[in-house]
Amino acid sequence: MKAAATSAPASTLLVRKQITVKAPPARAFRIFTEKHGSWWPLATHHTGAVDAVDAVIEPRVGGRWYEKGVDGSECEWGRVQAWEPPSRLVLVWQTGADWKFDPNLHTEVEIRFDPTTEGHTLLTLEHRHLEAFGEAAPAMQAAFESEQGWSGLLAIFAAAAGAETA
Amino acid sequence: MSARPAAASDRAFAALADPTRRRVFERLRAGPLPVARIAEGMPVSRPAVSQHLKVLKEAGLVTERPEGTRNVYSIDPKGLAPLRRWLNEMWDEALDAFARAVEEEGDGEE
Numbered sequence: 684m685k686a687a688a689t690s691a692p693a694s695t696l697l698v699r700k701q702i703t704v705k706a707p708p709a710r711a712f713r714i715f716t717e718k719h720g721s722w723w724p725l726a727t728h729h730t731g732a733v734d735a736v737d738a739v740i741e742p743r744v745g746g747r748w749y750e751k752g753v754d755g756s757e758c759e760w761g762r763v764q765a766w767e768p769p770s771r772l773v774l775v776w777q778t779g780a781d782w783k784f785d786p787n788l789h790t791e792v793e794i795r796f797d798p799t800t801e802g803h804t805l806l807t808l809e810h811r812h813l814e815a816f817g818e819a820a821p822a823m824q825a826a827f828e829s830e831q832g833w834s835g836l837l838a839i840f841a842a843a844a845g846a847e848t849a
Numbered sequence: 850m851s852a853r854p855a856a857a858s859d860r861a862f863a864a865l866a867d868p869t870r871r872r873v874f875e876r877l878r879a880g881p882l883p884v885a886r887i888a889e890g891m892p893v894s895r896p897a898v899s900q901h902l903k904v905l906k907e908a909g910l911v912t913e914r915p916e917g918t919r920n921v922y923s924i925d926p927k928g929l930a931p932l933r934r935w936l937n938e939m940w941d942e943a944l945d946a947f948a949r950a951v952e953e954e955g956d957g958e959e
Contacts, residue, residue, distance in 0.1 A: 698936045702944045704951040714951050722950030808944065810936050843858055 693812040697811040704804050708796035711804040715794065716740045716772065725750070729733050730782045731758040740774070742766060748774055759784045764791065776810065790815050864908035870891055873901045874910060874924070881923035883916070 697786045704711050714722070720737035729735035733752040738760075746763040765773035774792045781787045795807045859874050869892075876887045888898040903921055905911040912925045 698940060700937075700944055702948055704948045706951045706954070710954075711951055714954055715947060718950065718954075723947045724946050728939060728943060730906055746900045806944065806947075809941055810940065813932060813936070816932055 696836050700806075700811075702806050702808075702810040703799060704806055706804060707769075707802055708798050708804045711806065712769040712772070712796050715796075715806075716742060716768075720751075728782075729758075729787075730778055730784055740772075765793075769796055779816070788815055796837060804808060819822060864904050864910060865902075869897075870901045870904060871899055874905055876922045877922060878912060881921045883919045883921050885919070887922065 686751070705715070719740045723738045725735040725738060729738075729750050731750055731752040733754050733756060735750040735758075736753050737751040739747070739749055739751065741763060744763055744766050746766070748760045748762055750758050750760060752758065760779065761775040761777040764775050765771060772794045774794070776790045776792050777785055777788045779788055782845045790813060791809075791811045793807075793809045793811065797807065799805050865874060868926075872891065873887060874941055876882060884895060884902065887902070888895040891898055893901075900912060902913070906913055906922075910925055913920050913921050913922050
């Protein structure tokens with residue numbers, strides 16, 4: 684099993700992340716998807732009006748990607764575009780920088796789970812087609828200007844990062 | 850980290866709030882184009898399109914380079930810097946949380 688050497692063309696219109704996790708790909712994939720809500724930082728990363736209690740990735744192409752609120756409400760985040768356990772998952776991300784679902788926003792998040800020689804998993808995440816955020820520009824502008832928006836978000840990120848290490 | 854995004858970013862998104870200007874910008878999504886091609890089928894005149902391009906350029910969203918006798922415009926990816934910063938931080942935090950969850954789960958299994 685060799686990691687595919689085909690990388691996307693170098694582009695600043697994508698964000699790329701790599702992290703090694705201490706589990707073989709099959710288990711990493713399972714935790715990423717089946718237990719999505721158990722690890723996703725719901726306190727800061729959610730779109731609903733009420734607090735989120737769970738996040739779900741439905742295990743099939745075309746499946747929904749959504750959060751569940753404390754009041755039982757569900758808020759869409761996007762959907763499953765490719766479902767290839769244990770090695771690859773592609774999600775359509777339709778959440779703007781204002782943490783609102785936008786059906787017209789179509790960005791792609793590809794997550795690859797490649798085995799390492801130690802029996803662990805090298806996870807590679809690419810969030811692509813960021814230019815699509817340009818179409819959501821008016822909402823983005825509001826996000827910039829709102830306290831709950833962009834600047835507020837960055838503050839929340841910083842605070843949450845500090846709290847989580849405690 | 851908690852500072853407001855740079856004023857340049859605000860200008861970028863303000864520039865895109867104009868619907869016609871946004872259409873001009875979107876024309877460039879597929880790749881660089883000269884003004885004449887950008888103006889094709891647009892409801893405004895070519896000088897108006899040029900004016901929109903000027904605003905987009907000043908906002909750091911497009912770049913311009915001469916090619917023969919014409920100017921070719923393309924999207925300047927640097928205009929997306931604040932967005933990239935947001936996504937970078939979001940995914941860093943999410944993936945760190947994921948890695949911790951995998952380790953914790955590993956303690957119970959195997």
